[in-house]
Amino acid sequence: MTKYMKKLTILILIFTLLIPIGCARRDEAPTNPQQPPEQEEPQVQIPAPEDMILAAENWKEEYPMIYESFIRTSRVQDHKVEETDLGGLHPISYLKKYPNIKILYEGVGFAKEYYVARGHYYALEDVINTARPKPGASCLGCKTADYEKLYVENGQDLFKMDFYETSQKVDNAISCYNCHRNEPGTEIQITAPHFAEGVRKLDNEPKPGTMACAQCHVEYYFEKETGKIVLPWDNGIEIDEIESYFDEIEHADWIHPRTGTPLIKVQHPEFEMYTGSVHDKLGTSCADCHMPNVVEEGQEYRSHWAKSPLKTVSESCGQCHKEEPDALIANVQGLQKEVEALQVEVSDMLVKIIEDFGQLLEDRKLEDEEIIKELRSLHRKAQYRWDFVFVENSTGFHNVEKAKQTLERAKEYAQQALEIIAENK
Ligand code: HEC
Ligand code: HEC
Ligand code: HEC
Ligand code: HEC
Structure with a gap:
């Protein structure tokens, strides 16, 4: 059982024990002292649908x-x-x-x-x-x-x-x-x-x-x-x-x-991309950047406006980064541009694989099953890694190092595939 579930279960137990009236729809916690302790992970209390x-x-x-x-x-x-x-x-x-x-x-x-x-x-x-x-x-x-x-x-x-x-x-x-x-x-x-x-x-x-x-x-x-x-x-x-x-x-x-x-x-x-990043290692959560604490009308509260943190750089990043907001934004966008350029470069290679490998198959110029299998395997590995970075919504920012390394690996696989294709043309 996870730490979080434990805490939550205890909270719910306390809650159900202390205020049994007024929450009639809550399922009762097991109270029979004769019952052996539950081995199964106790479920978090889910309210009845109504x-x-x-x-x-x-x-x-x-x-x-x-x-x-x-x-x-x-x-x-x-x-x-x-x-x-x-x-x-x-x-x-x-x-x-x-x-x-x-x-x-x-x-x-x-x-x-x-x-x-x-x-x-x-x-x-x-x-x-x-x-x-x-x-x-x-x-x-x-x-x-x-x-x-x-x-x-x-x-x-x-x-x-x-x-x-x-x-x-x-x-x-x-x-x-x-x-x-x-x-x-x-x-x-x-x-x-x-x-x-x-x-x-x-x-x-x-x-x-x-x-x-x-x-x-x-x-x-x-x-x-x-x-x-x-x-x-x-x-x-x-x-x-x-x-x-x-x-x-x-x-x-x-x-x-x-x-x-x-x-x-x-x-x-x-x-998955964010895990292991510079900011993750510092203990920063998604909500810390995307839903920072803000002060409005003299009142501090947790913003629930989940959006790009570049719109709230002072609140989202200011407690750690001392540079001017514009400079920090430029820094982020510079890193994103690098990731994007690499992403586009790999996608060009993938297009070439699909077009040339596809053509070889259509023209029946490539009939060695082993080579076909090898090419498909390389295509799968390269496109999976390209896609992982491409569909991740921060254009690499969440983990610049992981994003770049992943695209570099994709490039290696794509390069191998293109070499095999060239040999078989
Ligand atoms: C250190 C701050 C930081 C943390 C922590 C962080 N993000 Fe982000 N996130 C960003 C930045 C910066 C962008 C890029 C925004 C942009 O390009 O306008 C971004 C982009 C995004 C986007 C796309 C937003 C858009 O407007 O296109 C999503 C979705 C997202 N993050 C979700 C998450 C999730 C989920 C987590 C946790 C697993 C997380 N973020 C953790 C800073 C952070
Ligand atoms: C996508 C998830 C998500 C949604 C949807 C969401 N919250 Fe939250 N809420 C959070 C997170 C994350 C925190 C910070 C909790 C933490 O870090 O332990 C939080 C904190 C809070 C707090 C704690 C008080 C504070 O200011 O820190 C309140 C109250 C709250 N939310 C109310 C709401 C209400 C009301 C809504 C709907 C209008 C809502 N939340 C929707 C994720 C969410
Ligand atoms: C219940 C599922 C769900 C949860 C939980 C959730 N998201 Fe999302 N999020 C989505 C979906 C779906 C979209 C895309 C919505 C669309 O395009 O219509 C989205 C879009 C976003 C965007 C893009 C908004 C933009 O500006 O374009 C950001 C940023 C984001 N989420 C951040 C977060 C953060 C931070 C949390 C946690 C506090 C979170 N989300 C929790 C499902 C979720
Ligand atoms: C909890 C403190 C903290 C928060 C919050 C935080 N950062 Fe960072 N950030 C750091 C530290 C520490 C580093 C690593 C040291 C360095 O490279 O400057 C770092 C590194 C970076 C880098 C360098 C690139 C990289 O990933 O290696 C950028 C860009 C960056 N942060 C942008 C942001 C933005 C934008 C936000 C807000 C959306 C943010 N940070 C929020 C502490 C933080």
Whole structure:
């Protein structure tokens, strides 16, 4: 049992013992002294579905400033946007910005539509509106406060339920409930079942302000038979360890139509990328940078406006970094530019692999199964590493060293593949 769960269980026990009246819906803690001590990890108390406080508005009066800051995630102008032909604002399309990805992601939905992420306020709306196909209701796992309710009501059947039908029953995007259940102001509560399962595989438990975010900002996959969301962390959360796990279970998210390569589609591994970084080692949590304490109207509170910390450099970074905000921002952007340049360079190599290897196969110039297998293996390794950095939302900032090393490894694999292709032309 993790330290965090222990603390939480004790808190809940105290709570249920001290105030048994007025929380009638809470399941009673086992009180029979005859009962042997539970060997199983006791579950965190989940409110009954009808008692779940799911809408953020319910906390508006009690926590007006936190609520206001939370609602700021709806402000379109605060996200990375571009003007449309009609003068409106639209999230930036990765397909336009990085045209190579149409080729790299060929055969998967991201080649058709892929926009920069927006604020938490839009999570539900955006997943419903994307043109990408949704395999099932599991896709709601990181978009709505109602997910735990659906999970309690439907159990494992939820994963197989139709995405659109289920999303009709959902009223809320991300809200207080996702990180606090019914108890904002107490210790963070983990509501995502896949993360509760995943975190048990880790050697060290992350800080609460990191776990709250890692519930969603992680790499995951849908288990083939069940549609269940699984975090691929059995071997660890480093990039090689996740790959070795996927290799062991022979997992492929899709087969590239030109090269026949079984590929891994990485999602948004902010937590995995961040782990082990300069700032992580200092004990800084995701929330410390993205939701810093701020002072407004003479009152200090934890901002809940999860957005780019470059908009609040003084509050997010100022207690450690003494340089002028503009200088620090320029420093961050300089590092991001370096990572981006390397990312684009690797994506050019991957395009060449896909085009030339694909052509050799189409022309039947390459029929040696061993060589084909070797090329597919190199393509898989290179594209997985490129994707890991590309889809990680900080453009390398969260862990500049890891991002660069990963892209350098991708480059080595891609180079080997290109040499084999050249020999066989
Ligand atoms: C994405 C996760 C997340 C969501 C959603 C969220 N919070 Fe929080 N909240 C946090 C984190 C992280 C902390 C800091 C706790 C820590 O570091 O131990 C926090 C702290 C708090 C605190 C402690 C008081 C303070 O100022 O430090 C209150 C109260 C609170 N949240 C209320 C709310 C309310 C109300 C909502 C909805 C409007 C909400 N939270 C939504 C993650 C979240
Ligand atoms: C319940 C799942 C969930 C949790 C928990 C969560 N996020 Fe998110 N986050 C999302 C989704 C989904 C999006 C993309 C929303 C969209 O594009 O519609 C997102 C987007 C973001 C963005 C991009 C906003 C922008 O400005 O473009 C930031 C920053 C962010 N999250 C930070 C955090 C931080 C920090 C935490 C923890 C305190 C956290 N998130 C917890 C699901 C989550
Ligand atoms: C040391 C401060 C710091 C910490 C800690 C941190 N981040 Fe970030 N994060 C940043 C910066 C800086 C960016 C780049 C913002 C930009 O380019 O505008 C960023 C970008 C992001 C984005 C994309 C936001 C956008 O507007 O595009 C998301 C999502 C995100 N971080 C989530 C997380 C999560 C989840 C964690 C914890 C695992 C985390 N961050 C930890 C500083 C931090
Ligand atoms: C808890 C203290 C602390 C906080 C908070 C913090 N930093 Fe740092 N940061 C450090 C230390 C210490 C280093 C390593 C020493 C150095 O290279 O200057 C560092 C390194 C960096 C670097 C050098 C690049 C790297 O990753 O090696 C950048 C850029 C940076 N921080 C930006 C930021 C930004 C932007 C924020 C706020 C969003 C932030 N930091 C928040 C302490 C902090």
